[in-house]
Every structure is written in C-alpha cells, then in structure tokens.
Amino acid sequence: MKHIVWDWNGTLFHDIDAVVGATNEVFRPYGLPALTAEGFREVYTRPIWRAYERILGRPLEEGEWELLDAGFHDHYHRLMADCDLADDCRATLAAWEGAGGSQSLLSMWMHDRLVPAVAEFGIDIHFSRVDGLRGPGGGHKAEHMVAHVQALGVDPREVLVIGDSVDDAHAAQHVGARAVLYSGGMTHRRELEATGLPVVDTLTEALEYA
Template identity: 70%
Template sequence: MKHIIWDWNGTLFHDIDAVVMATNEVFRPYGVAAFDADGFRAAYTRPIWVAYERILGRALEEGEWERLDQAFHDHYHRLMISCALAEDALHCLATWADRGRTQSLLSMWAHDRLVVKAAELGIAGYFSRIDGLSSGAPGGGKAEHMVAHIESLAMDPAEVLVIGDSLDDAHAAEHVGAKAVLYTGGMTSRVDLAASGLPVVDTLAEAFDHAR
C-alpha cells in the first residue's frame, strides 16, 4: 500500500463514550433506557436516522431527524472535549510518515470542526488532505465522499488502504476499489464488522500492519 485513508470518529479519535452518552441524552425524553457501548453498537447503523428508528421502534416524523441530530451534536460537542486519540494512533501516523508514505483523513463529521480538532491534537501535519462534511445532510453514507476524496488525491485506489470502524467505511472503500480493514474501537459491533468478510482488528497497530 502507498496511501492510508483514515476515518476519524471511532477510529483515530476515540470518542465512543461521548457518542454513547450523547445518544442517551437525546433519547432520555423518549423514555428509552440508557445504552452502554455494546448496546449502542447493536443498534447503530448508517444512515444514522435508520439507527434512530431502531431505537424508537418507529419511523421518524417530519422534521424529527433534524431535531434529534441537532440535539445529538449539541451534547456530543460538549462531551467530546474529554476524548483523545485512540491508542497507537500517533505511533501509526508517525511511523507511516517516517517511511515516506502518504495518508489522509476522511470523515463524515463537520469539516471545520475536524480541521480544528486535528490541529489541536497535533496531527494535522501528517495528512496530505483532510476532508470532513461540508455540504449535504449529516448522517448519510460515505461512498460518494470517498470518490471525491480519492479523485482529489489523484491516487490509484488499488494502492490505498482505508482504516475505519464502520460498515460504511467498508462500503466506501469497495465503492472506489480500495482495500479496507475494520477496527472494533468505534461504533460497530465486531459481529457486524466480521460479517463484511473484511479483516477485523482490535487495535490500530493491527490495522496498520495491513498497510505494510
């Protein structure tokens, strides 16, 4: 592999606790019992509004998705302050850079916030490109964003490894013809990740081994 495309939330950025706590705050007024991490992973899917329908046991009403999504992000942006990079993240980024290889960051989190947070954590300089969500509805799929990201990099997808924590990352990699490895530290259960047929790992160091 010549290039790694990293996912952010639940991959490089270990924010599962903030995601679960924010979700619990969102659904508390609905009388939904609080999730732990495993319970949340069992309900999680993308697009995220489908996960919310699972949680509520019904279809969302007109305008309800937008209200729930805004409430989630209000809570998440408060809670994420205590979150940090995943174990091995900095080592993997530095080692790949030291080998003269390139890497980039593609996330479905808000672009402006992503750029600022990567700079705050001192890792922005490792990436040849950082792309977050700057247009379109939040909570959707990553595939078309992956197409634009690859085109911007001018990379051959066959020489790219995508490292992410969700089936959405897997689908996006498949969509462009890149390889992928899936990490269990994020929002998707190991069972669901394994069902993809792709390599599944418990640490970023293990994921990184697939790029060597």
C-alpha cells in the same frame, strides 16, 4: 499499499463515550433506557437515522431526524472535550509516515470542526488532506470517498481505508480500494466480521495489511 485513508470518529479519535452520552441525552425525553457502549454498537448503522429508528422501534416522523441530529451534536460537542485520540494513534501515524507511506483523513463529521480538532491534537502534519462533511449529515460515505480520492490524485487500487464501520468498508469498495475495519469504535465486532474483511483491535495492527 501506498496511501491510507483514515476515518476520524471511533477510529483515530476515541469518542464512543461522547457518542453514547449524546445519544442518551437526545432520547431521554422518549423515556427509553440509557444505552451502554455495547448496546449502542448493537443498533449503530449508517445512515444514522436508521440507527435512531432501531432505537425507537419505529420510523422517524417528519422533521424528527433534524431535531434529533441537531440535539445530538449540541451534546456531543460538549462531551467530546473529555475524549482523546486512540491509544496508539500517534505512534501508528508516525510509523506509516516513517515507512514512506502517505495518508489522509476523511470523516463524516463537520469539516469546520474537524480541521481545527485535528490540528489541536497536533496530528495534522501527518495528512496530505483532511476532509469532513460540508453539507447535511447522517448519510453514507461512499460519494465523499470518491471526491476525496479524486482530490488526492491517487490510484484507488493503492489505497487502504481504515475505519470502524461497515460504511467505511462500503466506501472503500465503491472506489475500488481495500479496507481494514477497527473494532474499537462504534460498530459491533460481529457486524464488522460479517463483511469478510480483516478486523483488527488496534490501529497498529491495521498497518500489517498495508
């Protein structure tokens, strides 16, 4: 592999506590029991509104998704201040760069928040491109991966996608790239393994498949 496309939330950025905390806040008015990180992983899927329907045990009503999504982000942006990069994030990015590989970042988080956050951690220097979501959120990553790879001008057969969700796997397959899935994020390891793709417990380990 010549190029790695990294995911942000739950992969390079270890924000599971903020995600679970924000989710519990928006569902507090429903009187539901608070989720643990493991409980959240049991229901997490994309599109996100499907996960919310799993939590509620029913389809979302008209307008409910928009309210929940806005509320989630309000709480998340407050709670994420206490989160940090994954333990081996910096070392892994530096190692791949040192090996002569190129890398970029594609996230389903808001672009105007993603770019300054990556820069604030001082890791933007490692990426040839950083893309976040520029429109409504909650959907699948596949079409965004198409645009990202096209903008990079790389052969997708030379691309390895590293992320923490089944959606990352589908996005990679959609463009003809390979994928490695990381167990330290939002998705239960059992669900990641069900894809048949390699599943790793550290970012450093993911480089073994590059």
